[in-house]
Amino acid sequence: MKKNTNFKHRNQEEKEKNVIITIKRLGINGEGIGYYRKKIIFVPGALPNEVVVAKIVKEYPHYIDAELVRIKEKSADRVDFPSGVNPEIGGLELAHLSYKKQLEFKKDNVLEALKKYHPRGYNKYKIKNTIPAPDEWHYRNKAQYQIELDHGKVKLGLFAPNSHRLIDLPEMPTQSVGTQKTEREIKKLIEKHHVFIASRQKHLDGIKTVVVRQSEATKEIQVTLITVGHKIKNLIPLAKDIMKLPNVVSVFQNETDWRNPQVWGNKTEKLFGKNKITEVILGKKFELSPRAFFQLNPVQTVTLYSEALKYLDLTPEQTLIDAYSGVGTLGILAADQVKQVVGIETIPEAVEDARHNVKLNQLRNADYFQGSVEKVLPELQKGGLSIDALIVDPPRTGLAKSLLKTILRVKPTTFVYISCNPSTLAQDLVLLSEEYDVRLIQNIDMLPQTPRCECIVKLTLRK
Numbered sequence: 149m150k151k152n153t154n155f156k157h158r159n160q161e162e163k164e165k166n167v168i169i170t171i172k173r174l175g176i177n178g179e180g181i182g183y184y185r186k187k188i189i190f191v192p193g194a195l196p197n198e199v200v201v202a203k204i205v206k207e208y209p210h211y212i213d214a215e216l217v218r219i220k221e222k223s224a225d226r227v228d229f230p231s232g233v234n235p236e237i238g239g240l241e242l243a244h245l246s247y248k249k250q251l252e253f254k255k256d257n258v259l260e261a262l263k264k265y266h267p268r269g270y271n272k273y274k275i276k277n278t279i280p281a282p283d284e285w286h287y288r289n290k291a292q293y294q295i296e297l298d299h300g301k302v303k304l305g306l307f308a309p310n311s312h313r314l315i316d317l318p319e320m321p322t323q324s325v326g327t328q329k330t331e332r333e334i335k336k337l338i339e340k341h342h343v344f345i346a347s348r349q350k351h352l353d354g355i356k357t358v359v360v361r362q363s364e365a366t367k368e369i370q371v372t373l374i375t376v377g378h379k380i381k382n383l384i385p386l387a388k389d390i391m392k393l394p395n396v397v398s399v400f401q402n403e404t405d406w407r408n409p410q411v412w413g414n415k416t417e418k419l420f421g422k423n424k425i426t427e428v429i430l431g432k433k434f435e436l437s438p439r440a441f442f443q444l445n446p447v448q449t450v451t452l453y454s455e456a457l458k459y460l461d462l463t464p465e466q467t468l469i470d471a472y473s474g475v476g477t478l479g480i481l482a483a484d485q486v487k488q489v490v491g492i493e494t495i496p497e498a499v500e501d502a503r504h505n506v507k508l509n510q511l512r513n514a515d516y517f518q519g520s521v522e523k524v525l526p527e528l529q530k531g532g533l534s535i536d537a538l539i540v541d542p543p544r545t546g547l548a549k550s551l552l553k554t555i556l557r558v559k560p561t562t563f564v565y566i567s568c569n570p571s572t573l574a575q576d577l578v579l580l581s582e583e584y585d586v587r588l589i590q591n592i593d594m595l596p597q598t599p600r601c602e603c604i605v606k607l608t609l610r611k
Contacts, residue, residue, distance in 0.1 A: 165203055166202070169191060169214075172196060173196050174196060178192070178241035178599035179193075179194070180192070180195060182194075182200075189202065189204075189214050196225075197223050198221055198226075199219075200220060201216075202217060203215045226245065226246075230319075237320075238306060238308070239598055240597050241598055247596065250596065251277070251278040251593060253599070254593060255277060255591055257601065258573075266578075269581065270574075275588070276589065278592070278601065280593055282448065284596040284597070285321050286325055287324065287444075288327070288595075289327060289361060291331050291360045293317065293357065296345060297345045302339055304332070304334075304335045312348070322597055322598075326369060327369070330362075330371070330393055330396065334390055337389045338355065340389075343355060343380060343383060344380055344382075348406060352376075353375070354375065361436070363426060364427065367395050368425040369394075369396045370396075370397065370424075371390055371399045372399075372401070372438045373387070373400070374401075374412060375401055378401075387399040387419040397425060398418065398422045398423070401419055402415065412439060416439060424436055432481055433509055434480070436475065437501055439497060452594065456478065456564055456566055456604050459604060459606040462562070463485075465487055465536075466537050467533060467535060467537070468537045468538070470490065470491040471491075471521040471542075472540055476501070479491045480506060480509055480511065482539075483511045491514065491515070491517065492516075492517050492520075499518040520548075522551040525551075525558055535560050536561055536562060538555065538558075538562070540565050546573065546575060552576060559609055564604060566605075567602070567603045568602055577605070583610055586606070587608055590603070
């Protein structure tokens with residue numbers, strides 16, 4: 149009788165999917181890294197010095213993606229994952245690691261990025277220990293939850309990483325109590341009013357996302373219902389009931405469509421309540437419209453901006469350029485220390501908010517311009533503006549090459565770079581270090597339980 153070799157081969161492949169790995173270090177996204185058959189293997193949820201059983205999910209030419217099956221030898225730095233929370237959810241990638249080690253990991257991330265791109269003199273940079281957040285949990289003041297109808301059941305929460313599989317979130321331990329409670333109450337009201345929920349599969353209009361933001365200073369809550377389509381049945385009765393929830397001062401509708409890959413659409417309309425909520429940082433007021441960018445951890449934002457301004461070493465005769473100025477936060481905070489602040493931002497709504505916040509704080513020495521930094525900055529210099537000090541706070545993609553060249557041409561004497569991505573920061577420093585010395589790098593932990601961190605870099609023009 150002939151043996152079934154195909155079955156034997158398939159059986160062998162199944163056995164090889166589960167492998168025993170010793171974890172050597174953590175990757176930039178907080179995943180455990182080991183080696184299998186001379187390839188790097190990524191195991192989310194595993195920690196350095198642990199021996200784990202991992203299931204191979206997909207093999208690529210140079211690396212392997214795997215899932216953690218069980219831990220054979222546990223790290224002394226492992227802590228219990230928050231109870232009642234699905235571990236597959238994003239935003240808790242380091243929740244199984246002690247907080248002390250999280251802070252060390254975030255400093256190591258910067259070191260690894262510098263070693264990879266080796267900007268001039270990187271091995272002599274002064275890299276300070278990560279400043280911890282006052283609160284490791286319940287610090288996020290904005291919740292942006294997706295909503296869907298799954299077999300007749302309403303689910304409200306976040307997608308599992310790299311998927312469109314929605315995980316319901318009765319509890320998210322990094323979210324503030326106020327925003328979390330408001331989200332759950334809104335879910336009940338949506339069910340009560342039988343408001344249509346958007347469906348990508350069926351191309352049905354309805355609510356797609358519920359955004360709740362709360363001011364740390366005033367406790368005001370701003371709600372935005374992001375919808376596919378404009379006229380949604382029972383949306384107005386829903387909004388009226390949302391206005392009755394504790395601390396809610398406004399409800400907005402933001403309209404999008406399925407062709408838009410972004411969460412937010414371009415059209416926002418106030419349904420009820422105030423136009424903006426007010427946040428207070430270091431004694432200055434900032435009024436925020438629904439789409440205005442603001443740091444997610446308002447308590448630690450005070451530390452971030454205080455440290456950044458400290459390293460600028462500003463003097464009363466200087467002009468400060470606030471690039472990627474957003475709603476004007478950094479420039480407005482610095483206005484009392486300099487002769488003039490000039491902010492530059494590409495998003496028109498943010499520029500409008502920044503100008504409004506200048507008036508709100510009764511400042512007369514701050515102006516905000518709409519446009520790209522690499523175009524506006526040299527125009528200002530040609531117009532006779534003395535550019536003494538510069539602060540940049542770009543998105544995760546870092547500084548555009550054209551802007552890096554502009555900075556090297558304009559050459560502000562004092563320069564601080566706030567980065568939320570060590571990798572793009574290190575790449576940018578390769579060019580910047582041609583003219584600037586890196587005096588120090590200070591990490592600030594804005595988002596505990598995640599691998600993300602903010603870096604403040606103090607640069608001085610080389611003489």
